[in-house]
Structures are given as structure tokens and as C-alpha cells.
Amino acid sequence: MGRAVWAGHKPLNATLLVALALGLGACRKEAEAPSQPSAAAQQASPQPMEEGAPATVDQPAVPELKDTFESSASYIFGVSYAPGINQYPGLARHVWNYVQAARKDTEVAAGDGPQAGAGNAPHELSLTFSQVIKTPDLVVIAADGNRYTGGAHGEPLVERYVWLPKQDRLLDAASLIPDAAGWQAVSAAARESLRTAVSLRADAESLPPEQREQMVRQAGKMIDEGTEPDPANFTRFVPVLDANGKVTALRFVFPPYQVGPYAEGTQQVEVPAAVLLPHVAPDYRGLFTGGAPAVAN
Structure with a gap:
């Protein structure tokens, strides 16, 4: 069992x-919004370029992932990354894509929401990527966080990445x-x-x-x-x-x-x-x- x-x-x-x-x-409609892409969906993301290859419109270069914190009157953004994640460029791309999608959704909501005036809580996105497993065969990263765009509580953000270093690819459920x-x-x-x-x-x-x-x-x-x-x-x-x-x-x-x-x-x-x-x-x-x-x- x-x-x-x-x-x-x-x-x-x-x-x-x-x-x-x-x-x-009613709550489930909020949770099922396409703002939290699944690991399977991210598997379809373009694979990382070879080092030194020029960036294109379809395949932008992934910057080095660094802890970031930004704030304004209407928006708070904070993300921390697991140490050593940049040594796996393909994995870093999946993580970067996830962060960019979550940030875009939050920024759109912040732009549309009634944030002007005192007493209104700013929209917020916080994410932490932690290393759960690291062996020669498996590297596992856990993403946990929260997005607040108004209402009684925030929206939990939960994702998991199982990376195969020897194959240089993400292991998704459907392939497993x-x-x-x-x-x-x-x-x-x-x-x-x-x-x-x-x-x-x-x-x-x-x-x-x-x-x-x-x-x-x-x-x-x-x-x-x-x-x-x-x-x-x-x-x-x-x-x-x-x-x-x-x-x-x-x-x-x-x-x-x-x-x-x-x-x-x-x-x-x-x-x-x-x-x-x-x-x-x-x-x-x-x-x-x-x-x-x-x-x-």
C-alpha cells in the first residue's frame, strides 16, 4: 500500500x-489555470543550444540563473535557485521557462488589478528551487512557491524536475x-x-x-x-x-x-x-x- x-x-x-x-x-477553476505549466509540458520546450551558438528568435539563450529580488508599490518578485543548477544547461532552461511563464502571468495580473491606492496588497510571486537528489544518474529539483494576485489567499506553485545527467534530458511521467x-x-x-x-x-x-x-x-x-x-x-x-x-x-x-x-x-x-x-x-x-x-x- x-x-x-x-x-x-x-x-x-x-x-x-x-x-x-x-x-x-469554484476553487479548482483557479488552480487549473494554465499559469503553472507541468513538467510534461516543459519537456516540449526547445533544447539548450551548444555553447557559443548564436541565439535566435525561436531559441533564446538562457542567462545564468541567479537569486533575484525585485519590488515596487504594486509588485514583488523573488526567486532563489539551487546551487549548481547552471551546470546542467538543459535543466536550467526548463527552470527558466517555468519562472518566465509564472512571472508573465503575475505581471499581467498586476497590470490589470486594482493596485492603486493605500491599503491594497501588492501582487507577489515567490519561488524557491531546491536540490532534492544528486547522483550520477539523477538530479532532482523541487520548485515550491506562491503567487498572490488578489483574493483571500495566494496560489501555491508546485513543480518537480527529474533530470538524467547522462542522457542530458528531463524524465517525464509519460516516457517513464x-x-x-x-x-x-x-x-x-x-x-x-x-x-x-x-x-x-x-x-x-x-x-x-x-x-x-x-x-x-x-x-x-x-x-x-x-x-x-x-x-x-x-x-x-x-x-x-x-x-x-x-x-x-x-x-x-x-x-x-x-x-x-x-x-x-x-x-x-x-x-x-x-x-x-x-x-x-x-x-x-x-x-x-x-x-x-x-x-x-
Whole structure:
């Protein structure tokens, strides 16, 4: 069975969870806006140029990524990058593209929003890119941040990048598990783990039977919608490694709204290698514990 993890949030009161779940539909429209490109979408970005090649309109040069902070009366922008990220130009390009897209969306909102006058909070974009894993085979960068463009709270920004240094490319979910049966297996494992966690929370609340049933039903609907067996729902993942640097599981990361209300924060589920390996593409089986390396033709 997988394991669900809630990062940095206390368990919700069950009555509040039900109320939040019932109002999820309106919130989800905000979260599903195309302002947070997925890792799979970024895989389609142009690949980095060779050193010294001239920049073109279609392939602009990526500047060295440096920590940045800017502020004005209507706009605050801050981003920090993981040390050493510039040594992987292809990875730096994906990160740079993500930052530029997020910044553009925030600037557009700041330009359109009612920011004039005292008492109005400025629009804000803050992002931190941290290195989660660095081995000869894998470099993993986590992006976490927040964008505020008005309203009761900001929009969480969550992204994960799994870089293959030897292949000089990003590993995306659709390439890692290329068949529908694999995503059925991942979906089933994720749903079981998330639903079990909801049931345990409901039991801990000692809810009346009707209220418990409503809580579990509403949470289950959100979980099922956010874990449909489609790689687009599992683009954010982090390998879990053993002492030898082999992948023992994948930790799939779900931003707020995907499998639960905003107040539950980012949720994570680990799917073990035993579930994944039968469906992993041959080129990547060697990354996993128990997976034989691909045989060269």
C-alpha cells in the first residue's frame, strides 16, 4: 500500500473539511489555470543550444540563473535557485521557462488589478528551487512557491524536475511509464493510499455515521478526479532511493486542489517499485532496484 503524507499542515476539523470539499469546484477553476505549466509540458520546450551558438528568435539563450529580488508599490518578485543548477544547461532552461511563464502571468495580473491606492496588497510571486537528489544518474529539483494576485489567499506553485545527467534530458511521467495499464496501477495505488488516510482522519474525529459518510464520499470524489489514470495527473514526482542510489519508489506530489481542498496543502503518495517496474519503459528499468539495465542493441 502507498503512503500519503501531508506537508506542513495540521489535520482539519472534519466539519470544515466537508464544507471545503463542497466548495472545491469554484476553487479548482483557479488552480487549473494554465499559469503553472507541468513538467510534461516543459519537456516540449526547445533544447539548450551548444555553447557559443548564436541565439535566435525561436531559441533564446538562457542567462545564468541567479537569486533575484525585485519590488515596487504594486509588485514583488523573488526567486532563489539551487546551487549548481547552471551546470546542467538543459535543466536550467526548463527552470527558466517555468519562472518566465509564472512571472508573465503575475505581471499581467498586476497590470490589470486594482493596485492603486493605500491599503491594497501588492501582487507577489515567490519561488524557491531546491536540490532534492544528486547522483550520477539523477538530479532532482523541487520548485515550491506562491503567487498572490488578489483574493483571500495566494496560489501555491508546485513543480518537480527529474533530470538524467547522462542522457542530458528531463524524465517525464509519460516516457517513464508509457502504457495505459501502468497508469491504471499507479492510479489504483494512489487512490487506495489517499482514501485510507481520509478514513483514518474520519475515525480519529469520532464522527456521527452520517457526517463520516459525507466526509469520506466528498473526499473520495476529489481523490478520484485528481488521480484519473492519466500521466497528466502524475507529472510531479520524486524518486525515493536506497543506499545504492536505486529507486525503491516514486513519491507523487499533488498540489492543493488536485486531490483535496486548499487547506489540506500539498499531498504526497509513495508508489513502490514493485508496482511500477512491470510498466516502466526498458530504458529506465536500470534506475530501479530489482530492474535489470537495458540491453544495448
